[in-house]
Amino acid sequence: MSLPTTTIIDRLAVEVHPDEAAxxxxxxxxxxxxxxxxxxxxxxARVVIATGNSQYAFTDALVGQDIDWSRVTVFHMDEYVGIDADHPASFQRWIRERIEALLNPARVEYIRGRGDAAAEADRYEALLREAPLDLVCMGIGENGHLAFNEPHQADFDDQRWVRIITLTxxxxxxxxxxxxxxxxxxVPATAISLTVPALLAATKVQICAPESRKADAVHATLTAPISNACPATVLRRTPHATLFLEPASAAKLDFVP
Known part of the structure; x- marks a missing residue:
């Protein structure tokens, strides 16, 4: 069987493509x-976009799409507490350089790492709740986290949409x-992060998880019991989500040739 391979695991659509660019x-x-x-x-439109190395192929390809970004508001999903917006590891900087500078959306709403973190979580949650989210684009952490919702800490039924997280x-x-x-x-010990309910609230959720270092997390996501021991397992009960993989990240899956 040649790639791409597509399947449904519980309620989650999974696509395995020939390579990371595809x-x-x-x-x-x-x-x-x-x-x-x-x-x-x-x-x-209102869109949440993840940051990180695993999102490069997706955001690079997004630049070439025919989208009227002048009518799109972009959010990101986490930021370290206490970090400056110009710090090399700042997620604000990542979004500014790879999304705002290249796509020129109508508005980018940034999570500010400096200042009162609790007040910032409240402020950002209010912004997210102002209108429906159309799309969330995210990844999966090496330990199965979504955004910074960590194993054994993530709350699938959290009433909050943004909160302060302690990183594992x-x-x-x-x-x-x-x-x-x-x-x-x-590395800062805490971050401001969208919660699992916020991430799954969008009309469409898509997850890009390339690279061999994500193979264990991808395998757990699709085979482990659905629980916060591996937060990404919640995706299997999310019918409006699609998981995009490539051969290295899908290497431990039985259904991939």
């Missing part, structure tokens, strides 16, 4: 269809491994 293109085309549908129906050691090590910080102690 995965990114497929995800970008899907995102464009959702955004353009919202623009046609309401004249505006594994998540902090992942940030060092991706080259964002020089060492473990440099």
């Amino acid at each position: 995965m990114g293109n497929a995800a970008a085309e899907s995102a464009a269809a959702v955004i353009n549908s919202a623009l046609a129906e309401r004249g505006a 050691d594994e998540s902090r090590r992942q940030q060092v491994g991706e080259g964002h910080f020089p060492d473990f102690d440099s």
Whole structure:
């Protein structure tokens, strides 16, 4: 059987593409269809976009899509507490350089890492709740987290849409491994993050999880019991979600040839 391979695991659509570029293109085309549908129906769209190395293929391909970004508002999904917007590892900076500068959306709403974190969580939640979210584009962490909703901490029924999260050691090590910080102690211990209910509230949810370092997390997402031991397992009860993979990240899945 040749790639792409598509299947449904519980209620989650899964697509495995021939390589990371093909995965990114497929995800970008899907995102464009959702955004353009919202623009046609309401004249505006509201999109949440993840940051991180695993999103490069997707955001690179998104630049080439035919979308009227002048009618799109962009949110991101997490930021370290206490970090400056110009810090090399800042998610604000990532969005500014890879989304705002290249796509020129109508508005980008940033989570501010500096200042009163609790007040910022309240402020950002209010912005998110002002109108429906059309699309959430996210990844899966090496430990199965979604945004920074960590194993055994994530609340699938959280009443909050934004809250302060304590990062696990594994998540902090992942940030060092991706080259964002020089060492473990440099990684902030807390972050402001969208919660699981906020991430799944959009009309469409899509997840890009490439690279071999995500293979264990992807396998757990699709085979482990649905629980917050692996937060990403909640995707299997999300019929409006699609998981985009490539051979390295799908290497431990039985249904992939």
